[in-house]
Each structure stands twice: as C-alpha cells, then as structure tokens.
Amino acid sequence: MSVTLSIIYLIATVTFIVGLKKLGHPDTAKSGNLIAASGMGLAIVGTIFIHDLEVPTIIYVLIGVAILVGSIIGWLIAIKVEMTKMPELVSLFNGFGGASAALIGIVEFGNADISATSASIVATILAAIIIGAITFSGSLMAYGKLNGSVKSVIKIPQYNIVNNIFIIGVVALAAYLVATGIDSSILLYALVAGGLVYGVLFVMPIGGADMPVVISLLNSLTGIAAAITGVLYDNMVMLVGGILVGSAGIILTIAMCVAMNRTLVSVIFGSFTATGGPESANKAMGSIKSTTASDTAIMMNYATNVIIVPGYGLAVAQAQHVIHELEELLTSKGVNVKYAVHPVAGRMPGHMNVLLAESNVEYDMLVEMDDINPQFNNTDVVLVVGANDVVNPAAHNDPSSPIYGMPILDVENAKHIVVNKRSMNVGYAGIDNELFYNAKTAMLFGDAKKVLTDLVSELKNM
Amino acid sequence: MSVTLSIIYLIATVTFIVGLKKLGHPDTAKSGNLIAASGMGLAIVGTIFIHDLEVPTIIYVLIGVAILVGSIIGWLIAIKVEMTKMPELVSLFNGFGGASAALIGIVEFGNADISATSASIVATILAAIIIGAITFSGSLMAYGKLNGSVKSVIKIPQYNIVNNIFIIGVVALAAYLVATGIDSSILLYALVAGGLVYGVLFVMPIGGADMPVVISLLNSLTGIAAAITGVLYDNMVMLVGGILVGSAGIILTIAMCVAMNRTLVSVIFGSFTATGGPESANKAMGSIKSTTASDTAIMMNYATNVIIVPGYGLAVAQAQHVIHELEELLTSKGVNVKYAVHPVAGRMPGHMNVLLAESNVEYDMLVEMDDINPQFNNTDVVLVVGANDVVNPAAHNDPSSPIYGMPILDVENAKHIVVNKRSMNVGYAGIDNELFYNAKTAMLFGDAKKVLTDLVSELKNM
C-alpha cells in the first residue's frame, strides 16, 4: 500500500477518534460529526485513487455511479424524513452497512481458493458474512417495528432457547466450513440465510420501546463486521474504525439501558415480561413519554425562555432551595426564567409564595396566572414541578370534570412540557390529567428534590 | 520473541491501562496501583525467564542481586520517609528511571556498530540518552529544591534564552552524530553531559511551589524515554507503557497547572516574575498554604467528624442555601456534621441563626461555642466559611490584641482546618489572624457561594 494512502488512513482514523470524542458533548457534537465525515470522505477518495492496481475505466465508472447514486439517495432520505422518524432511519442505514459487509465477504469467499486459504482467513470471511447478515436483517426488522409496519410480537415461551439453538447451529456450520475448508456455495448461502433469519428472530420479540437499544447493539455489530473486513484486507482504517464503533457501540448500548433503568439482558431476554413502566397507566388517554434529567437539562440549556410551574409536590419534597438553584443556574446561562404561580397551587393560599420566599427567589420572578398565560406561546420549555390540577386542561375541556371552569396555567401552548412528579397519581382533585399524555409532554418521574438536584448537576456539566 | 512472553507483555500493558484508569478515582486508586504493580512484576519476571538466549548464570546472579538490592532500598526508602517528603521522593525515583534509560542508551551505543546502523536506530538511541540524562539531573535538582538542599535561584535576565540555546546545541550535536554516523564515545559523553547540564539549567529557575508541575513534566519525559527504548528493542510493553506515561503525564501536568491557576508556560518561563499568590501576604506570620475545592471535598468525604464555622462572609455571600446542601450531602455520606455558632459571628446578635434558619438547617445541628469547643479535638476537618475574628487565636495569645479576652472557637484543636474567604483581608476587628498561618490550616480562597458550590459538585462526583 502506498505511503500516502497509509497516511490518509491514519488521518482518517484520527478524525474518527476526535469526531467520536466531540460527539460526546452537546457544544461540539456538530463539529465532531463533520470532522468524522470529512475523514471518511478522505479515506474513500484515497481508496479509489491511490493504489498501484491496473483498473479498467469501466470499474471506475461503476464505482463512481454507485457512489453517486448511493450518496444522492442517502442524502435525500436523510434530509426529507421527519424528525420523529430519525431512529428508524438510523436503523435502516445501519442495515445497509451490515449488508455491505456481508456482500464483501461473499465476494471474497468466491475469490478465495478456500481449501488453500489459511483457516484464520476463512474464519474471518465467514464471520464478516454472518455478522453482516444478522445486522442487515435485524436492522430491517427494527426499522419495521419502529415504523409500525411490523407489529407482531412472538409470544411463545422458551422462545429464547429456540433462538439460541439456532444461532449455535449457524456458528457450528461456519466452524465446520473453516475446519474442513470445503468450498461450497450452497453451504455459504445457507450461512447467509442463517444469519438473515437469526437477525429477524433476534429482534422480533423485543418491544418497541427497547428498539433504540437494539439498534445501538446492531450498530456495534456492524462496526465489528467492518473491523473484520479490515483484518481481511489488512486495512487499518477499517480495522480501527470498526473496533471503535464496536466498543463505543457496546458502551453506548449499556448507557442507554442504564438511562432507561433496564439491564441489557432484560432488554434482550426479558421480552416476555411486561413492557412495564408507567406506560400502561392509562390506556384510554394514550401513552406517555418519559424523559431523563439529562435530556431535560440539555433542552433547558439550549432554550431561550423557560417557565417553571411549582405545585404542591414542590412543597412536599421541600425542593424550594434546589429549584432556586436551578433557576439561578439557568439565568446565569442566559436563559430567561420565570415562575408561573397559580393562585391555588399548593394547599393554602400563598403556599408557593411562602415556599419560594424561603429560598430567596426574587419576588419579580413570580408571575401571576393572568400575566403569564399569554407568555406560554413563546416559551421553549415549561417545567412543571409537583403540580397537577393547576395545569389540567380538563378545566377547559371537560364539563363533567370537578375542576371544569377553574382557570389554569395554559402550559400546553409551550413548545415542550416537562412534568416532574413521582408517579401517575392524581392530585388534590383526584382526576386524571390529559396533559401528561400530550405529545409535547415528557414525564420526568421522581421525587422533586432528587430530580431537580440531578437537573442542576447535569446543567453544571454543560 | 516467545508467544508466552508476548502475551505476558500484552497482559502487563492492559494492567497498566486499567491501573491508570483506576488511579483516577479515589475509591479505586489503591487497587489500581496494585494492579499496575502486579502487571509490572509479571513483565519483569517474564523478561528475565522467558527468552531463548544462552545466558550465563553469572548474569542471572547479577540481575538477581541488582533487583534484590534495588527493591530493598526502594522499599525501605518509600516506607521510611515522612509523608510530607513524598513529592521529593517521587522526583528522586523518577530521576533513577531516567538514568536507567540513559544507561541503556549508552550501552546500546557501545554495542551497536554505529556507522552501519540505520539512522533511525541511532537517533532512537541518542534520544533515549539525552532524554534520560535530562530527566535524571532535572529530577535530582527538583528533589534538592523540595528538600531544601538546593536553594539558590538564578536570577539573570534572558536566562531562558541561554537555556534554549544550550538545548538546541545539544540536539544539534545529536543530529550531527546521527547524520554522520560517527562512532565517537567522546561525543557521546559530551551528549550525556549536555543532557545532564540542561536538566539542571531547566529546573534551576523554577520556584519551589511549582516543583510538582516540573516533576510531573519530567515524569512524562521518563515515560517517553522508556517508550523510545521500547522502540529500540521492539518491545511492546515498554513502548505502550512509556507512551501511556508520556501522554498521561503531559495531561496531568496541564491539569496541575490549571488547578494552581497557572499556565504551563508561566511555570517554566515565568520564573522571573513574582512567585505571586497570597503567599506573600504576611511574611511575619509565616507562609500560608492554599488548597482547592477538590482537595477539600476529598478530605471531607473521608472524614468522620466535620464542623462548619459560619461567619459574616457567609451572610455577605448569601451562601446559606449552599452550605445547607453541603451539610446534607456530607450527612448522607455518613459524615457527622455540625455547625459551630460563635455568639458574635456576623454583625448582629443571632445573625448566623437567621441565616441558617432561612435555609432550613435543623436547629439541633447548631451548637453553641461552649458546647462545641471541647469537640474540636475529635474533629477531622473544620470548615471555616467567611469567619475571621471569631476563630482568631490572638484572643487567647496576644494581650495587646483588641480582641484579647474574647472567647473564640478553638478550631486549632481539629486535625485539619480549611478556611474559606476571598483574600487575606482582615475582619471586623481589623487584625491579622495567626490561624491562617497554622501548619494545619489550608486557605480556600474565593467567594463563599462559589467555593461551596464547587465543593458540593466535587463531593457529588465522589
């Protein structure tokens, strides 16, 4: 390999590392992405043009066409698709990567004189094929699930056992091929098919909410497939890049599980137990979305206007000092913060006033209901802390509700609503709250003091 | 090289990485050190016994004796020396490492047929020698400075220029050797001498307070020397281990500068400006020691009894909410926390009471002077926040002082005293405070609110 190409690969590898590193921080993520992308571009261009092979023009043309076509399609899809469809798109693209790896393996299997090739190379080729195939079909499956096109969830007991026996069979077949050095395309295609089937079987039983974890896992697998292909070609950028993606992917997968309060094992194997969580709280009203302190912190950090709605729960949690800290922190970051005080929030007239005065919240940060209601339109994030009835739209919409006719804080007009409470329990009036099922609402479950403390520390790290 | 040895080296390398990683967290640091040490032991034993050379017994004996002698001496020194002498010891050991690298280079220079050896290998050998020599003499110099045996600080202007010309000369000589391939031991020894002299010159002008930074920097150099030697022998454990130490060392050096609020450049080149800092505040009373939020946090985290002494500065900074948070956090970590309230702390009777009541500090956490004074004996850390006169021992010791005869909080009896204030300014009574110059006292400068907030976040990360 030419020295220039080596150096190009080296540079690309470094851009991958730096890019990944920068992707880990909100402020630098964008530039990280660009850096990694340009490194990738460099590696691709380098690979095409710097080599000492005699390559017929037609092949260049084909490569050019392939790249052009793929780029345009990829670009268009990425640009056109709605924001909410992003995760399934990632899954789709990931599947393509896996397919690409599998195809390379298939070609190389064809090219190589298997019986004469060293066992380790054959093993490498087969690994690339199997992993690539699994990733491909698994990702498509995940795509379908997120998409809503695949709905069925297999619910036979001992499913996992069947699943595991199947993959063991596939691996055994591969091992047999490696050991014997048989050059059989039938067996090869059997392997490919096995991988494809396993990918489907693997993803099938996992619930929709867990899909992101699965995608991350499959993504990690694609990285490994790329690395294996790298070994095949003794190509450092593929090797290192693949390994990076592989290891980072695994850690990311685990981090996602932790953030969802689950273990990786329970995501993959626990699929027969309840889909769990407060999701199942009120089927009639739709489903709720829960969020994390970390996500909320980011959202608030990048917001221009934030309104805090304190309620009785703030008093119960005695979180007045922390909320003041949060407000000060946001203000120091240039966010415009106000408190919307509903006249009957809490359990006595002026309850919120006493509470917030205790933590020295400036009086002019507290805004009365009538004055703040028109401002919600213009608000990026509303943080509802331990309030319930005072933000219940049933007061407007539901004449049968005991609170019908009571004026409320119109938090629904804000761009994002984050509601902190400990559970889906009702408030004083004893009625459900539609707001929690609003598409713009994310629930941030937990004791207000704990949650706000987390928010503060997340914000401090940004 | 035998496969076994390769694997041993691989394992050792991994232990180095894991060890370093664990050293970065207080709870795991000890095990990290042990892990790295056992990896090192493995590598050493492996090197001695696993090879396919014909080695005469006498050499084994010599190696054995060397290791035995070195180990015993090293162990004894490390065990015997007082805790306060640790940094200079590190410097000393580091110098030995550098010397070892230089010696290896010298031997290899002798062994090699220089004119016939590739330029890159010669360059490698010379680099090991020069860097090793610089580290050796520089570390000894640093040792001497910390030790007090070397006191003189050269104060000629343009010193740096002289210094830089000198090292350029040394490098030029080395480059000449590499380029011409002359096998001259005189030139070699000239190089060695040059390295040694530069080491001394480099460290000479740097002030005592900056020594830890210099040691860290030299340490990083030793790592690089080891890595270079590793290249020489194509020895992976030396290479990777050395690079790890080299890069980690540089980052650590920078981190230390940041923690001291200095830049690396100002440490190395800024040596002619004032030694700076509040150190120079009151020569008559001795010198003060300043500390960081991070250090204080660790100290408190591992303490059993902590007493907080609030004073007027706490009120000025309006830090009552944060101090309550700190106290709650410490309590939740199993630390026994109390507030010692001096009857005249603040500017009005009951000032501290009003303040702490506002942040909901439980009344029974506040202890009166007479009740708490006997408890200081038994206290690991006293945190004095914005108090001054009420902890001024002049009230006991100095009959000419305007506060003589006033009862004070006997914080001096505690094991460690941390005093937070913004500067060395006096308090209400307008007099200096000996306490700040006490050997047990560390000053934590800054606005109380800011400093306590930092303390809280440091503690949360532990």
Next chain:
Amino acid sequence: MKIGILKESTKGDKRVSISPFITKKLVKKGFEVFVEEGAGVKSLSEDAEYEALGATITSREGVFKSAQVLVKINPFDKNDLKQVKKDHVLISQLYHKSNPELIKAIAETGATAFSMDAMPRISRAQDMDVLSSQNNLAGYKAVILGAYEMTKIFPLMMTAAGTITPSKVLIYGVGVAGLQAIATAKRLGAVVEATDIRTETKEQAESLGAKFISVENSGEESEGGYAKEASEDYQKRQKEAVNKSLFQADLVITTAMVPGKKAPTLITKDQVKQMKNGAVIIDLAAAQGGNCEVSKLNETVKIKGVKVIGTTVAPESVSTNASDLYAKNIYNFIKHLTKDQNFEWDLEDEITDETLIVKDGVQRKN
C-alpha cells in the same frame, strides 16, 4: 344592575365588602354601584376614591333604596332587615346553620339571600371562597398577635449574652388558617408542631416545615374536605398525644372547626393550668364556642400565667387585604350569578345551589 355596598355595623370590624379596585371593575362591566358613606374608611378607602371610580356615595337608606343587590361581610342584622324589601338580593356571610332565626327573619322579608360562607369547597369555587380568603389572613394575624403578646421572641438566637431558645408553637387544626399560621410561625423561626383530625393534613403540615402530631385515627375521617365531629375516644387519644407538646408550648393557636357545629373543645381548663407560665393561647374558634374551654370571644382570660385570647377579629385587623380579597370573592360570585349584568341562576349548579339560602322569601337550606 344596581349593587349596594353597606358599611359593616359589627363593632371592631374594619373591613368593607367591596374595595375601590373591584368597584372600578364592576363599573367597567356596566354595574351601577352605590356605596354607603364612610363604608371603606377603616380599611383606608375614602369615599372620594369610590366616587372617582364611578360609584355613587349615599346614605345607608339611600343604598337600601337604590340598590337591588346588597352586599355585606357580616350577616345582615335586625336593623338591616327593617329596610330590606321583597326584591332585594342579599349577599353576605350568614352562617345559616348556626343562625336559624336570622334566616327565618330574612325569609319573612320576602327577599333573596346568598350566604358566602356556604360556598362549596370545590376547586372551581375557590375564587369565591370567602372562608379561605379570610381564614388565610386570620392564620397569619393570629401568629402576629401571639408574637405581640408573648414575652419571648420566636427565633433561636445565639448571642454574646447567651442563647435564646426558639419558641414552641402548637397549632390545632390544619385547615386554611392553621396552614398559614404554621407558615408564618415557621418563617419567624419558631419550632412548630401541629395536629388535626384529618390524616391528610400531615403531609400538608410537613410541607410547610411543621412537625405533625399524629393521633391514631381509625373511624373519624373527613367529609368533603371538612372534618366530622370527633368521637370521645379520639378526643382522649388526642389529649394524650398532644399534651407533652402543649405543656411546653409558648404559643398555641387553635383553628379547629366542624362546619355547622360548635367548635370542638380541644384544651380543657385543666390542661391550661399545666401549661408553661407565660404561654399564650390564641383561640380563633372563639366565635364558634372556642377550642379552649376557658376562652371568651374578644376577651383575654388569664389563668396561672397563661393568656387565653378568644378572637376572630384577626382578618378584620388586616382590613386592607381582607377587604380586597373579600371584594374579589364577591366580584367572582356576582360574575358567576350574572350574564350581561343580569342575574341568571342555574339552581342545578352546585355553587348557586349551595349558597342560595333564601329564594324569594322561601328558605331553601337549613
């Protein structure tokens, strides 16, 4: 529609049922407002102010003559009723459950009467709920009164001349008044304890920083947010649980009530005798018979160094705020009862139904 604001005739009451600010709002909405001369003086609202905002100042008789709707805070009394005519609509507090004669007298005039204190305790009625708005102020003022009467200060102070220990405050009844009393005493630095028959008040009291004294509670629950009368057994258990705190308290504020019933006796004379020398009891339930056996309305009884102050005047003593809030309540209530400045009553509606005590001379509730 013509609204008349009468001066409060009850001795010591400095409030006025409708403040200038609300007068302005009413006038703006198209109501005609008649104000009795000097009605607002004691709560710092001069006649001129009302006039400037578009109200007509007139004599008492003039108000009765000109206005259809007559508004007061305290119940209409015999004197008032003499001038009430058939088509008058009276709005005030009536305490109809404890005042059957008054109600009868009103019915006899053939007029219509709404009682503000009969407002249901439901979320959407909160802005017309005079009990809440006034009791809230009572809770605050009771603490101020207590602090004023005591010979000790509330907060803990560690001073050069020795440490002052914090005062201990005990609150009976954690309703609106009790909660505000807790909050105020706590703010001033006292150590506050509280007790109530309704178990859900524990969390509420604690959310304001008080220690709650739980009395084992099996049967006695609340009803529609109000307490039911306590059983004798409960009373015994309550005494046991609270006595220790009572005997150490520097200030006791009692607010316990059961709607339509005499206030429960929570502190007997015997208990008072065992209290600390210098302690003060503020009995906010004095008008309903008192929570303390010895308390007398608007009097200070001294027993063995303990001052027992029976009062309800607390909201009157913060007349400016009290009038503003009462006025706002009335305003919301009138808004609720009217459409385009004309009455339109939905008797199915809980609020209208519960508060409409006498309709055209017919008594609806008792």
Next chain:
Amino acid sequence: MKIGILKESTKGDKRVSISPFITKKLVKKGFEVFVEEGAGVKSLSEDAEYEALGATITSREGVFKSAQVLVKINPFDKNDLKQVKKDHVLISQLYHKSNPELIKAIAETGATAFSMDAMPRISRAQDMDVLSSQNNLAGYKAVILGAYEMTKIFPLMMTAAGTITPSKVLIYGVGVAGLQAIATAKRLGAVVEATDIRTETKEQAESLGAKFISVENSGEESEGGYAKEASEDYQKRQKEAVNKSLFQADLVITTAMVPGKKAPTLITKDQVKQMKNGAVIIDLAAAQGGNCEVSKLNETVKIKGVKVIGTTVAPESVSTNASDLYAKNIYNFIKHLTKDQNFEWDLEDEITDETLIVKDGVQRKN
C-alpha cells in the same frame, strides 16, 4: 459579696435585672444574692424560684440594707437614691451624657456607680453589652408591633381571591436594632429597604437581604463604630434619596441614634403627610427625642392616616428574653470586676474605665 436585685420601678417595664438562672450561677460562685419581693414576677420569675436557687427574698429596704452591690436595669431614680449609702456600688443603665443631674445626685450620695450603657463597643466587651442585647430584641419586637398595627400583611401571596402585594418596610439606622428589624421583616416576607449614615452598613444590610439606600456620603463617617451627627447637607441628600421609598412604605422603623446626643430628626411632619394612607411608623428613638418629628414617647400619633408610634418599650415587651440577656450581661460584668468574689478594678482597663461613672462620690465622666 452581697448583690441586691431591685424591682424595676419604671412604669411598664416588665424586666428584672437578674434572672433566676443567673442567680443560681452567682450563688454557686459564692455571692450572696438579695432579691426584692416580686422583682421577677412580670418576666415570669416568681419569688419562690429565686428562693429555691439560694437567694434571699426581702423588701426593697431590706435589699438596700443588706446588699453592697445594687443592680437595676433602668437608671436609679431620686427615690432610690434616698436609700443609697456611701459604700454602695450601683450598677444600671445611667445614660450619663444625657442625665447630668442624676449623675450629680449619685455623686452626692458618695456611692460608686457603673453605667452599663457606657460599655465600650469592643469585641471582648460584647458579652456585657446591654445596648446590643436589648436593642437586638427591640429590633425584633418593633417589626412584630408594626405587623400587629398594620392593616396589611407582610408577604406576597398569590391566591384565588387575588394577589396580595408584599408590604414595603423601610428601616432608618442599621445598627443592632435596625439589623434585627431587617432580618425579622425579611423573614416575614416584606420587601425591606434600609438606610444609614455609616457606609459600612450597606454590606451588612444586604447580607440580610435588604436593599440599601445609599446617600452620597463624603465627610460624615463613623467614630468607634458609632455614627457622628449628620451635617445639614447630608440630611438634605438623605431626604432626597429616601423619600421615594418613604412615601411607598407600609411600615417604617427608625432606630437612628448618635450616642450622647438627641436622636437625629429624619422624618419631618411634612414627609409624614406625604406617606401612604395606613402606613405605620415605629420610632424606636422616641426616648432620645425621636427620629420622626411628630413622634411622642409611648404615644400613637395619627396624621392623615399614618400612625406614628413612639416607643422604646420593645425590649420590655419581650421581658423574659430581655431579662435573661440583661442578667447574663451583668453577670459577665460582675465577673469582669471581681476576683474571688471581691472587687478588683483595673482603671487602666477600657471596660472598667468607661463604665465607672462615679467613684466614691467623685464623678469621673460626663
């Protein structure tokens, strides 16, 4: 040594100079203590309590006869002096700068007199500093008194019946009393502003959450921690700076004093007239002539809806704490003056020197 505790004869003063707790300490140290009958009753300390702790209860005459050291809070008056003899040592507040006749009268008896209010304001004298200990309580009680007198509540409250805006409190003089007043008003939720002639008080006021109204201040500085008399020019500038706040204030508390001088007049009648209807002024400097032009000691003057209350009784009204603190001050002072229960005065010592006004019939200070 024999110490005599006299009952306070000043009308309305409920304090006693030595509390039972300190009596116990004195007795334990070997002093003999004589207590006038009923001396402690008003501050809740019964004779029996003193007796149980080892003191002797006796008549007023008895105390004068038996004791060598006579302790009071208020200055010894003509009546008292009749019974004072040559070897008596009198300890009380004397305000010697404003009471030259009294001092002369004392000197004529040939006795020795210490004045507690002459205590130097130095760190080590703080535990004998009665001005601090009493003014501190005065600051607290002034706010309570104000809150009691007002027709508004202090805190901001956003309620269903409308929002109550927080009361505005303005404090003149940020000494010991002023600071405590700031703290107390702030605690209760008021918006607090303060002003003082001494510039260093800005930081102190702010450390308690008050807004400080700075008056451009060039010449007039403080002296030994006390304020000097303000120049006319300063007074003018002060009015300009403060007027806006004054005219919006709901409660004004004035505490400004200049030692040995008449209290400065900070609020003129004219200013009072421009204040809000319903505002309250508590003038704690009334005994020294008052900070408000119209204030009269122990009276409530009403001017155009503004109540001006001239008082100093504040600490007396928290007599329990006030007596405890005063007693502790006296105890520390006696400890300072004695060695093994015998007097041993070091006239070089600042504390002894400054407080010893009359020595064996010779007046030392004026």
Next chain:
Amino acid sequence: MEELIEFISNNLQIVYIIILAIFVGVELIKSIPAVLHTPLMSGANALSGVVIVGAILVMLHSDPTDYLALALGFVAVVLGILNVVGGFAVTNRMLEMFKKKK
C-alpha cells in the same frame, strides 16, 4: 486455543491496536448525557460505513468480466455509501437542536 495464540503472536501489533482501540472507544463514550445517545449512535453508525472502503477495494480488485463479483461489489458500494452519507446527514440533522443561541 492454539490457533488463537498463533494468531496473536503473528499479529501482535494488530492485537495491541485492537485492544487500544477498544479502550479508546470505551473511554470516549462513557458518561455521555442521555440526550446525546441517539445522535451518537447515529454518528457511530455512519462511521461503521467505513466498510465502504472494503467494498471499493472489492470492485477495484474485480476482474471486469466477473459480473457476479462486480454486481455484488456494486451493491456493496451503494449500500456502504448509503450508510455513510445518510448516516452523517441524519446525525447532522439531529444535532441541529444543539445550535447555541447567542
């Protein structure tokens, strides 16, 4: 096992590279705010498209007459570049929300 050992000794430096790369990957990603999980996953996904390099190599090495290999290689390149371009573009879009306000 033996083969593994053999592989290690034959590819010692590769093994080091792999191990070090794993450490780098792990260290880079640990303690990332949850809100970045999805963009990061997406970014990593784009990076895994590095397999495109292999696909290009397949085509470059292909015999122009080996249509099967060419076709497969062609598809592999298309899929690979889809992964790369789409991946980075999607990531970029996701990160729009982190635009710093001034």
Next chain:
Amino acid sequence: MEELIEFISNNLQIVYIIILAIFVGVELIKSIPAVLHTPLMSGANALSGVVIVGAILVMLHSDPTDYLALALGFVAVVLGILNVVGGFAVTNRMLEMFKKKK
C-alpha cells in the same frame, strides 16, 4: 521529512499503536480530582520504571566479559527497579488516606 514518512510506512502499526496509546493516556487522565494529582503522578512515575525491562534485556544480551556494559547494565537495573518498587510503594502509601471508613 522523508525519513519520517519512511519510518511511518515501515512501522505503520507501531504508529497506530502510539497514536492510540496517546489517546488512551489522555482520555484516562482528563478530569481527575486535584487531590489525586500527586498519587497519580507517583503511579505514573512507577509505570515509567518499565524501562527496567530494557535494562534487563541489556544484561541478558551482554557478553559476560564486557564488564563496562555489565556494570552499566547492573546500575541500570538497580536504578530501574528502584523506580518501580519505590514508585509503587510510595503511591500505595499516599493512597492510604483514601481508606474508606465504614
């Protein structure tokens, strides 16, 4: 420059290893509490004693009659092991202060 390029192409994997190791070192150390700076420095110092391996190799490869080399090697081993043993021991002592209380 040319030599550098040559070196890189000859030792490509070494270069990767060096670069990756640098990243690992950097990532491991960034954001360490200040109180650990000294122990960490000490631990890193002990690790730099890995040069002992080179010193041992020198001796193993020495001709038993080449006294100079032997002597130098001997000293190198002694100094190296001093660095290693002393370094780890000192670090261990420093870390005593982090003993977790129960």
